Amino acid sequence: MDSNKKFLNGTLNTIVLALLKDNGKMYGYEICQKAKTKTDNSILLTEGAIYPTLHRLEKEGLIISSKEKVNGRTRKYYSINVSSIQEVNSQIHLLSQFTGHLRALLNLST
Amino acid sequence: MDSNKKFLNGTLNTIVLALLKDNGKMYGYEICQKAKTKTDNSILLTEGAIYPTLHRLEKEGLIISSKEKVNGRTRKYYSINVSSIQEVNSQIHLLSQFTGHLRALLNLST
DNA sequence: AAATATACATAAGACTATTATGTATCGGCC
DNA sequence: GGCCGATACATAATAGTCTTATGTATATTT
Numbered sequence: 001m002d003s004n005k006k007f008l009n010g011t012l013n014t015i016v017l018a019l020l021k022d023n024g025k026m027y028g029y030e031i032c033q034k035a036k037t038k039t040d041n042s043i044l045l046t047e048g049a050i051y052p053t054l055h056r057l058e059k060e061g062l063i064i065s066s067k068e069k070v071n072g073r074t075r076k077y078y079s080i081n082v083s084s085i086q087e088v089n090s091q092i093h094l095l096s097q098f099t100g101h102l103r104a105l106l107n108l109s110t
Numbered sequence: 111m112d113s114n115k116k117f118l119n120g121t122l123n124t125i126v127l128a129l130l131k132d133n134g135k136m137y138g139y140e141i142c143q144k145a146k147t148k149t150d151n152s153i154l155l156t157e158g159a160i161y162p163t164l165h166r167l168e169k170e171g172l173i174i175s176s177k178e179k180v181n182g183r184t185r186k187y188y189s190i191n192v193s194s195i196q197e198v199n200s201q202i203h204l205l206s207q208f209t210g211h212l213r214a215l216l217n218l219s220t
Numbered sequence: 221a222a223a224t225a226t227a228c229a230t231a232a233g234a235c236t237a238t239t240a241t242g243t244a245t246c247g248g249c250c
Numbered sequence: 251g252g253c254c255g256a257t258a259c260a261t262a263a264t265a266g267t268c269t270t271a272t273g274t275a276t277a278t279t280t
Contacts, residue, residue, distance in 0.1 A: 010120035
């Protein structure tokens with residue numbers, strides 16, 4: 001059920017970018033929940049993976065963060081850096097192409 | 111163009127199994143060529159990745175090998191171990207599901 | 221004769237995810 | 251009132267896979 005784990009490698013970066021692009025702004029915990037609910041509990045992002053990924057993407061300048069206190073708990077919201085939107089689109093497009101190629105190799109019609 | 115590289119991680123195992131299942135028996139170099147031609151020169155498997163993968167899969171008992179001398183060059187042919195066909199099908203199915211979930215996250219219709 | 225394609229193999233290094241651990245607040249339950 | 255689960259962040263040690271580089275060897279093309 002959660003054997004998807006081993007496939008995640010390399011795609012997590014782009015998954016995060018795609019979710020942020022769609023949802024405007026999100027925080028780490030929320031991204032994990034979204035991925036989980038959108039994939040029937042199949043893609044389960046762990047904290048040890050998501051937070052380093054967010055830090056990495058911010059360091060690279062693709063996303064920006066801002067802290068907010070909500071209900072007493074601190075949330076760190078991330079959103080796409082507008083000046084990097086082309087690069088983000090490019091990365092999403094590449095992953096999209098890759099899934100297509102994968103499906104061709106697996107003989108999946110669509 | 112070959113930025114698919116970073117997405118490959120974790121999926122190579124299953125790609126190899128899928129190709130072997132479709133083509134009966136193949137050798138390492140042939141697998142690389144097949145992946146390349148079937149994906150418009152996008153998925154380029156390197157020798158440093160393919161050979162360790164084949165050795166790993168054989169060690170796990172999912173595939174079996176036999177050496178043949180063809181035109182003066184030695185080829186090591188691999189094929190699915192018939193007694194592991196269920197496990198192979200299962201792994202291919204999991205990757206297939208994963209690509210579906212990925213496409214859902216990327217908002218790709220198909 | 222030299223370069224390219226074929227065909228295998230392995231080692232060093234980089235990168236990413238898993239697992240484990242730590243901190244802290246909030247809400248529900250008994 | 252105290253405990254547990256959910257929320258929310260973070261980091262370190264470890265494992266695993268891929269890239270890059272290197273090596274060997276034969277056949278074909280230029």
